[in-house]
Amino acid sequence: MNILYGIAGVLLILVILKDLITTTLSYQGAGRITHFISEKIWHLVLKVAKNKGSSPLLDHAGYINMVTIILTWVMGMWIGAFLLLLTDPRSVLDSTTNVPATAWEKLYFSGYTLSTLGNGDFKAGSTFWDITTNLLAFSGLAFITISITYIxxxxxxxxxxxxxxxxxxxxxxxxxxxxxxxxxxxxxxxxxxxxxxxxxxxxxxxxxxxxxxxxxxxxxxxxxxxxxxxxxxxxxxxxxxxxxxxxxxxxxxxxxxxxxxxxxxxxxxxxxxxxxxxxxxxxxxxxxxxxxxxxxxxxxxxxxxxxxxxxxxxxxxxxxxxxxxxxxxxxxxxxx
Known part of the structure; x- marks a missing residue:
């Protein structure tokens, strides 16, 4: 088992969840990641607009920020789940042949687990990974719900x-x-x-x-x-x-x-x-x-x-x- 992958995956998921919760559910405003992304995007758009408040280009900065932040949360959760599954070669198995999934197949599996849209072509390799997969699915469902209600x-x-x-x-x-x-x-x-x-x-x-x-x-x-x-x-x-x-x-x-x-x-x-x-x-x-x-x-x-x-x-x-x-x-x- 490659523990380093697991540690990196858990840390990434926790960082994203903290930023998500701070931004959407707390009274503290934006999390650090959200704050950083928002400022950088705004200053970039403002620079392209030549610092003119009357530029129609600036009208798009708000929803560009919103979409970028949500995509950052999605990618962070997805990569974190993928790294976690890389910990064990047999964390994910083919549902038909029981052959261990490749790295690309684990990336696919982690994505559809978080989105709760899996079609059953892969499965968790043990009881531990069954529980882990369920936790990821619940996290993904909560993430989708919170993101929509935040908008x-x-x-x-x-x-x-x-x-x-x-x-x-x-x-x-x-x-x-x-x-x-x-x-x-x-x-x-x-x-x-x-x-x-x-x-x-x-x-x-x-x-x-x-x-x-x-x-x-x-x-x-x-x-x-x-x-x-x-x-x-x-x-x-x-x-x-x-x-x-x-x-x-x-x-x-x-x-x-x-x-x-x-x-x-x-x-x-x-x-x-x-x-x-x-x-x-x-x-x-x-x-x-x-x-x-x-x-x-x-x-x-x-x-x-x-x-x-x-x-x-x-x-x-x-x-x-x-x-x-x-x-x-x-x-x-x-x-x-």
Whole structure:
């Protein structure tokens, strides 16, 4: 018996199962293999698309990632089972002649055992291998079931992030437009009446992102459906509202706390394990539209917006996330 084959096979199966369970059944997000594959595929597609978020090529990155990950799990389980069967020359026998199966026949046998679609032309060579084969079959059945059920919540999470993007875009295409559309001449009640709906969808999106990080790679080349751009627009609008607007028109901090806390949660989730390193910082916003709408601003407040250290750090995080998704600050502010 070649123990090394058996050890390698068992280890490979355990590694794949751990990655599968971590990715699909745990609250920890993606397993190490899934995380590695997802990032490499995304950066490859992004490079081919020349780092342009509007490239239709990026729309395919999500399902390419999904298919590649599932195929990796399949191949890992299959190779692991094959190596395990190579441990014993008589682990698999021809059902008619009882002749030991060749390596290629064992590869075939391990594949149809995992898929539970065997046709009986080969059989296990002993009681031990009968039990081992049954365990492999149960593992294969569980793997197929989990993989299929994993796809559905991921697609639901993708639909939610598109819904959230469009909802924010309906409020305004730029931070200035969101504030202008939300101003009723006296206050921002028109905008704040939507804060509960936005916060609810945003918190759900954050939770989805923690459980199914792969949704980050389901890119949408339509600007109004891009979750990263939409949330950057929203965050800039909230920052303008809480800092740059004159105190006479500024809402109570408690009124905008729900949106601020929700955005804080979102940024905290996305910046985890990411090294924020970017030089793509936005130019000072154009305040003309807000002035034309009669929104009271003060020079002191505008200076505070441009120099505030907390906002600078926050905008660096957003700039990094925009770059990672193929966008930039010009897309946020609608600059040509």
């Amino acid at each position: 559905m919540p991921v697609l639901s999470a993708v639909i939610l992030q598109v819904k959230l993007s469009v909802f924010i875009n309906c409020l305004g295409n730029t931070p200035q437009q969101i504030l202008a559309n939300g101003w009723n001449g006296q206050n921002f009640d028109r905008l704040l009446k939507n804060d509960a709906d936005i916060a609810d969808m945003l918190i759900e999106h954050c939770e989805n992102h923690k459980v199914y990080p792969i949704i980050h790679y389901f890119h949408n080349s339509e600007l109004k459906k891009s979750i990263i751009v939409s949330l950057a627009i929203l965050d800039e609008a909230i920052s303008m509202l809480s800092v740059a607007v004159d105190k006479s028109a500024m809402p109570d901090k408690k009124d905008i706390a729900l949106l601020q806390k929700s955005m804080d949660f979102y940024l905290e989730v996305l910046k985890q394990d990411k090294k924020i390193n970017t030089s793509d910082m936005p130019a000072q916003p154009d305040w003309t539209l807000l002035e034309q709408e009669g929104i009271p601003l003060s020079q002191e407040s505008i200076e505070e917006f441009n120099t505030n250290a907390h906002l600078h750090k926050r905008r660096r995080i957003l700039a990094h996330l925009l770059e990672e998704d193929g966008w930039n600050w010009d897309d946020v502010y609608g600059y040509p």
